[in-house]
Amino acid sequence: MSLSTRRSPADISRTNSRSARIWRSAVMSLIAGTASAQSPTNIFDPAGTPAHTAFGLSILVLSVTLVIFLIVAGLLLYALIRFRHRPTDSNREPAQIYGSNQIELSWTVIPILIVVTLFLTTTRVILVTEAIPKPPSAMDVTAIGHQFWWEYNYPKLGVVTANELHVPISDPSSPTPTYLTMSSADVSHSFWVPRLAGKMDLIPNRVNTMWIDPQATGLYLGQCAQYCGTQHAKMLLRVYAQTPQDFATWIEQQKKPAVQDFPGNAAAAEGQTVFMKNACINCHAIKGTVATGRFGPDLTHLASRDTIASGPIQNTPENLRKWVNDPNTLKPGSLMPAMHLNDHDLDVITAYLTQLH
Amino acid sequence: MTTTPVLEAVDETLETQGKPPLNVIYEWLTTVDHKKIGLMYICYALLFLVIGGFEAVLMRIQLAIPNNHFVSPQVFNQLFTMHGTTMVFFMGMPILFGMGNYLVPLMIGARDMAFPRLNAFSFWVSAFAGFLLYFSYIGGSGLYAAGSAPDVGWFAYAPLTSKVFSPGHSTDYWTLAVFLSGIGSIGTALNIVTTILCMRCKGMKMSRMPLLPWLYLVMSGLVFVAVSPLTAAQIMLTFDRYLGAHFFDTQAGGSAILWMHFFWIFGHPEVYVLVLPAFAFANEIIPVFSRKAMFGYPAMVAASVAIGFISLSVWAHHMFTAGLGPAGNTFFVFATMVISVPTGIKIFNWLATIWGGKIIFAVPMMFMVGFLFQFLIAGLTGIMLAAAPFNWQLSASYFVVAHFHYVLVGAIVFSLFGAFYYWYPKVTGKMMDETLGKWHFWLFLIGFHLTFDFMHIPGILGMPRRIYTYEDGRGWNTLNLIVGIGAIFQSVGTLILVYNMIRSYYKGKEAGHDPWDAWTLEWSVPSPPPSYNFAIEPTVNSRRPLWDLKHPEDPDTDYE
Amino acid sequence: MTTITTASRIPIDGPVETPWKLPYRGNVGMACLIIAESAIFIIFVVAYIYYIGKSLSGPTPAQVLELPIFGTICLLSSSIFVHLAVSSLRKENYRATTLHLAITVLLGTIFLATTAKEWYHLIHDEGLTIKTNLFGTTYYSLVGLHATHVVVGLIMLSLTLAFSLAGRVKEEHSEKLEVLSLYWHFVDAVWVVVFLVVYVLGR
């Protein structure tokens, strides 16, 4: 075991992708290939090291259990057919057999051996995922679960954002994995982006960690996997894996305070004033303004996000307006109250929010 | 078959005063007869099976298509909480205790349970608990609204259950209902253990006891050590909610993990509490319909006891994603996988019992065949879940839901249905209709596989459990539709069972005392058995007293 | 009149192992109850140990708890007296039974009184309640759960004492009294654990 603990994530992904490739086709046909190919959240379509290693193990476990199934089910089927009562049979009872020590011993020992094998392999994978040292090039993100949305902090970069996590891709030759330090502000949640890694719970009053290292750019989907209340179903996850350059640009943008002047856009300017006068600031933070609330998502760069309310709603002006008017129509049970604004205020706040690039 | 010795006896059931139907109701309400209590348990549980099944069907309608608006998120969350709680505490436990209550004294040659009044008390407490749970629909959130049912999930993770996150009273109904059902279960388990240890008829050494009482003994032992922690945890939760204590209050330094541990210290052994009686039925039915003695009786007993002990040390496999650390994870992976060894022994012994027999595919045996295959698959998906890194992917997904329904429905409910067909003649004196039974079997089998086979795949495709709706474009749509259709088949199958039971009661063939040509003591008394069970206390000399009686030329006594 | 078949004739021949004696169901039932109760106590003890030193605010156990030596001596010695009560009942010495039962009840009551005094002190003088912090939560729950068991035991012992005073407890009841004494021994044994955890380990 000590050997494997010293491997870096990069090594593992290489060794595993080789074996993974061999088995991939087998599994795909095994588990309804058609459906699985189309899903963006297929656990058998890994795109990061932890998901890869788990996938490798899955294949092994699946193969072993499949073989056990075929043997035992085959024997059962054979016995059921071969030893069925036939009308032509005599009425005598079959020979009574009460047991046999050798046979019973064999079907105790063989499973023990299988179990030991499975256990050792599993242990190895646990260690390479959970017990490897963190490389210095790793990036840190603090993820905090809230009832029905995600807060992300980049403590070393001074960036706070919500719902859409941006990470750099990790090149196996110079890995830059992202380490997530996770906790919760209220009840337990769970972070699950199937193509990147297995899930890890975010538990209040406790800190868990996990790491991801997407190897290709793109959007990886997932969702909260621990029941956390009414809108557990719409607590979606979006992880944007970017090239290091794109990621750096994104970070620079996020570091800036929010836009404050809106030349030629009177509605947005008025919207800002209305926002700052309303209760919005008790729950939302907008960097550089009086809004410093922490109960809801940080809105500093709201307009740079594709979706609102942690995924289920496209970030369009119409949706924003609907959301601010009454969040319950879009996400019933969300913890943001309807603010009872008049139409004019709604219009200008929407104008303001759409300017928060 | 040789002629069985016959003895004249008079059934002197006490006549109660009063006019029908009042006297009948009075008699059932005040009865302390283990058979009547057993039947009340079973009827009550069947009612809850239909209610819980109905809730499941509603959930499946909601999930049949993406972004459906059939029920609101709040209602959906109540549905799965009520479905899980009902099925485990008010369907599973009572129905198994009911079967035990009915069968254990008859199989060990006793006239009643050890503590008949405690028995009645336990039943009524459990019955009240079920009532309380559903009363939450009326009384849940106070007087002003229509009330609401608990919506915290059947394992009610802290701190979602605290006053802050679950205001109102619905969670209190859940707590109290589960607490009371626990008291009832402990009472009945105590009764079963005492009955088995102290009331066996002459000659029935432990090594001669049929396997059913043996498994009930292990199951009841597990109840003491499993249900009690749950009771303790419910007391703590009540203190938190009513007295302002901080056991699970994360704001005051309390721990959410502690609740997980306490719940699963109960929860895991609980699933074995549910499955051991299912094994017990298989142990009685499979030999009779294979016409062979149970293969490896001592190994079967040893394996059951081993399962009981090992199951106490595996609970944290429900917490692989809670961040236990490599050491904790490794330990629980090992403990969990080891349980497949004694379980495997059972499967193989059943296989060996069938081997070389003359298998009669009557309805009870058909259900047992379903049980064997489905339990095998369910156990193997359990092994997949036990491999922690695989579990990090599968946990809390529909794969888990598929795994546990494969055991709870595919194994337990199938075994239970088999047991219904097998012992119904004993209970009522009438045979159940074979044709309807076969319809029931096939419809339920097809429905089961449509529902639960296809439920594994959405899990693999990233669908979490307990979501009231899902996005289009995840590749889950068709699968969920098929799953929903399966649920309809299951409902129809279950309705046929209910119809068959009622119809056969009035129109069924006379069963006689031993319709299956079986070997254990309950088949030696009339059907239905008189209230005192045995006119003269029996004495036994082997594990299969009726076999000895029917085959004096080749009695079991020679082989023990 | 119906004709029925029974299994009573099954041992057509072959002697049955004599004597056929099974355990007394009172004892078995009580043993089961004790196992179940132990499991409940274990959970409370685990919660107590888990939360030692995790309170976010005071007071701490070291500041407010004192060793309840006197109460402990009373409770533990009451176990001896309930045992004596059983053995005198076996010997049909009814006056000694009554006396020993009375002493048991008395000692149990003294123990309860010391607990009550301790709680009064904690609540009134130290301001520690179940709401104060994790220590308060776990302390009152664990000690309270034990005290509840003492109360139940005392009620049953007092009833027996009353019957005994009325001269209604006879030798044939000794098995039943023994079952009750088993429960009482259990309550005492739990106290030893509670004492060690709360007053020794946790302080």
Ligand code: HEA
């Ligand atoms: C009666 C009920 C029952 C039974 C019998 C089992 C049996 C098993 N279960 Fe299951 N389980 C549940 C009911 C049950 N389970 C429920 C209700 C849940 C979810 C609760 C919730 O979250 O709501 C759950 C969840 C659950 C999880 C957690 C999933 C998660 O939420 O992350 C795990 C993980 O390890 C698991 C594993 C197992 C294993 C290893 C067995 C083993 O006992 C299986 C052993 C059997 C075999 C392996 C087959 C026969 C053996 C052989 C043929 C021998 C050869 C085989 C080998 C050597 C491998 N179960």
Ligand code: HEA
């Ligand atoms: C013994 C236990 C048991 C049994 C028998 C069942 C039986 C069924 N279960 Fe259940 N289930 C659980 C225990 C059980 N379940 C548990 C513990 C959970 C977890 C809860 C939680 O997450 O908190 C769960 C969760 C659960 C979910 C997941 C919910 C979620 O996570 O969002 C689903 C979804 O499909 C489901 C479906 C079903 C179905 C279709 C059946 C079918 O087999 C039911 C078939 C029976 C019937 C249908 C009854 C007969 C009907 C009639 C006689 C007529 C009335 C019906 C109509 C008018 C249509 N169950």
Ligand code: CUA
């Ligand atoms: Cu957050 Cu579920």
Ligand SMILES: [Cu+2]
């Ligand atoms: Cu389990």
